[in-house]
Amino acid sequence: MFRLICKLREIPSIWLYFLSLVLIILVGIPFSKDFLEEQAIAGAIKTTQIAFGSMPLKPEQEQFVKSIADEIGIANKLIIRKMNHNALAQFGYHNAFAYNPQLYSLFPIESVSFLFISEGFFEDLSLEEQRFLIGHEMIHIKHGHLNYLIMCLLLFFAILVFFAWQIRKRIKLIVQCWVSYRYQIYVMRMVTFVLLCVCNIGTSGADFAYRRYIEKEADCVSMQLLNSYDGCMKLTERWHKECKLALHNPYFGLTSDHPSCAERQAYCLELQNQFNQKDLI
Ligand SMILES: [Zn+2]
Structure with a gap:
């Protein structure tokens, strides 16, 4: 005990102050x-x-x-x-x-x-x-569709950057063999830029794909629970005519975060038909 007190006296007082502050916070949090x-x-x-x-x-x-x-x-x-x-x-x-x-x-x-x-x-x-x-x-x-989206996208981006870094190391070895020393730094800067762009595009692509998926899920589950097929048809028609939303998304929908009006209407009709057939049976 005596030794401990001696040791404590050797620690500068500012550190003791911070240590006691951390202890108070740690003890205080559970209470x-x-x-x-x-x-x-x-x-x-x-x-x-x-x-x-x-x-x-x-x-x-x-x-x-x-x-x-x-x-x-x-x-x-x-x-x-x-x-x-x-x-x-x-x-x-x-x-x-x-x-x-x-x-x-x-x-x-x-x-x-x-x-x-x-x-x-x-x-x-x-x-x-x-x-x-x-x-x-x-x-x-x-x-809870969007609860952990940002966290997951950050993690996904970090994983892509890790793989990009491994690829960069291999490219660096090739560049050192084939490019003159004078230009190596410029080539590697370009490689880093391109790899970071790929990581960004990959993360955005994953973000869009997930958002399209949850939009379709929210449409389909709510229509089935509330029998709101007609509401979906009318609203998508209104969005297309009054709000000028595209009937079909460009680039096969890969750059869109929502299904197009036509896609929504297609799966709405399919679910409505299934529902009507069940009713007939
Ligand atoms: Zn939505």
């Missing part, structure tokens, strides 16, 4: 975990509302949305707000989007979800269209 969690949730909710909108809907509109959430089986707390101007510019008229607040844009707070509704949604869309679109967003919430 104040609930408090910290509450603070984190409150902070994330506030930031989300500042970003996308904080105005509540009319009580009857909120009730309508919550009745669809109940049909889908949403268990966590749902906060429904009107889109602000920034969100409206980003997501457009006649639209709705679900959002799970995240800490540092990485760690989802799964107990709370937001649904933002645009101007004109309740006024201009038919009941069938509203049910389809709200149901679609509820499936995103229920399945």
